[in-house]
Amino acid sequence: MNTELLSIGQCAKITGMSQSWWRQRVFRREIRFLKVGARVLIPRSTIDALLRQSVVEPRTRPESSFDRGSSCK
Numbered sequence: 001m002n003t004e005l006l007s008i009g010q011c012a013k014i015t016g017m018s019q020s021w022w023r024q025r026v027f028r029r030e031i032r033f034l035k036v037g038a039r040v041l042i043p044r045s046t047i048d049a050l051l052r053q054s055v056v057e058p059r060t061r062p063e064s065s066f067d068r069g070s071s072c073k
Helices: 008-015 019-027 044-053
Strands: 034-036 039-043
Touching (some): 008 019
Antiparallel strands (some): 034 039
16 A cells, blocks of 8 residues: 555644544544554545545626626616
8 A cells, every 4th residue: 555644633734624523534434544553544545535525616607787787776
């Protein structure tokens, strides 16, 4: 396995999510992780995938009369 493995603390620091948020995801088995003895390690690819899935694209809205510079009288 040739991947970067991160601790829960490192994941929290990288993403800004709390350590308890990461522990809950591991406990619920919502993310991929490795258990080595008592240590829980999360592949960097798991974080990257989570962030990609969390992207919210902007809405496109139809042009309104307000956007065209019409004056309100």
